[in-house]
Amino acid sequence: MALEIRPSQALRLWRQVHLDLVHDGQADLSARQTAILLTIYLELPPHTVRGLAQQLGVTKPVITRALDTMGKLGLVTRRRDEFDRRNVVIQRTVAGALAVERLADLVVQRARELGPG
Amino acid sequence: MALEIRPSQALRLWRQVHLDLVHDGQADLSARQTAILLTIYLELPPHTVRGLAQQLGVTKPVITRALDTMGKLGLVTRRRDEFDRRNVVIQRTVAGALAVERLADLVVQRARELGPG
DNA sequence: CGATAATGATACGGACCCGTAACGATCGGG
DNA sequence: CCCGATCGTTACGGGTCCGTATCATTATCG
Numbered sequence: 001m002a003l004e005i006r007p008s009q010a011l012r013l014w015r016q017v018h019l020d021l022v023h024d025g026q027a028d029l030s031a032r033q034t035a036i037l038l039t040i041y042l043e044l045p046p047h048t049v050r051g052l053a054q055q056l057g058v059t060k061p062v063i064t065r066a067l068d069t070m071g072k073l074g075l076v077t078r079r080r081d082e083f084d085r086r087n088v089v090i091q092r093t094v095a096g097a098l099a100v101e102r103l104a105d106l107v108v109q110r111a112r113e114l115g116p117g
Numbered sequence: 118m119a120l121e122i123r124p125s126q127a128l129r130l131w132r133q134v135h136l137d138l139v140h141d142g143q144a145d146l147s148a149r150q151t152a153i154l155l156t157i158y159l160e161l162p163p164h165t166v167r168g169l170a171q172q173l174g175v176t177k178p179v180i181t182r183a184l185d186t187m188g189k190l191g192l193v194t195r196r197r198d199e200f201d202r203r204n205v206v207i208q209r210t211v212a213g214a215l216a217v218e219r220l221a222d223l224v225v226q227r228a229r230e231l232g233p234g
Numbered sequence: 235c236g237a238t239a240a241t242g243a244t245a246c247g248g249a250c251c252c253g254t255a256a257c258g259a260t261c262g263g264g
Numbered sequence: 265c266c267c268g269a270t271c272g273t274t275a276c277g278g279g280t281c282c283g284t285a286t287c288a289t290t291a292t293c294g
Contacts, residue, residue, distance in 0.1 A: 007218070015159055
């Protein structure tokens with residue numbers, strides 16, 4: 001079920017969605033933060049700092065700081081793992097789920113509006 | 118020629134491309150910077166600081182700083198407009214064009230790999 | 235126990251970015 | 265000519281992020 005898209009379409013889609021994100025005054029997330037957020041919301045729990053760091057190929061402090069920021073924005077929450085208290089389990093929030101959902105709708109909508117070529 | 122894509126597909130595509138960008142050690146551009154870069158490379162020249170600021174709905178210093186950063190990365194160049202020396206014309210570079218092209222191919226490739234649902 | 239390993243958080247110096255405000259340079263009309 | 269308008273840049277104070285190194289806490293295993 002491959003999704004066929006031409007390079008020029010891909011670029012216009014990419015640009016338009018980013019323009020929308022900037023325009024809507026959403027949090028100006030970096031590529032890293034976006035990757036972290038979507039990983040948390042798309043991959044199966046549980047998510048740990050170490051696991052996310054491995055998946056992204058970055059150091060642990062990067063994840064910790066990103067979680068700090070997203071926590072302030074209400075996009076994720078952290079909780080101690082009671083079975084292994086060294087671990088921290090990253091949890092989703094309603095606000096985060098809504099933000100992800102809004103992003104999905106944005107991409108779908110802008111893709112639908114793409115002209116040929 | 119609408120491009121049909123489901124929300125879950127959109128999210129997986131978005132996540133995977135961002136993961137690739139992080140992994141490939143590309144510059145960790147923010148949403149704003151990405152929007153600026155793609156606007157320069159997709160919209161017809163000439164591009165000015167003021168024009169970009171209007172299109173993105175941000176202040177001029179934001180554009181100036183983004184151009185500083187992308188200039189260091191070799192993605193864009195600036196030149197004085199000789200007809201109206203108040204203006205600065207933003208120009209594309211070979212490196213920038215290659216980076217944009219690579220992004221396009223990345224999106225196309227990851228879209229092709231998307232499963233259904 | 236005690237030693238070792240593993241996890242996530244923190245400290246540090248440096249870099250970048252933000253928004254507001256001010257600035258120098260340039261144009262253009264009276 | 266000069267004065268206002270316009271352009272892009274810079275200054276400022278505050279915030280975030282980076283990578284490296286180190287830390288406290290907790291688990292594991294001899």
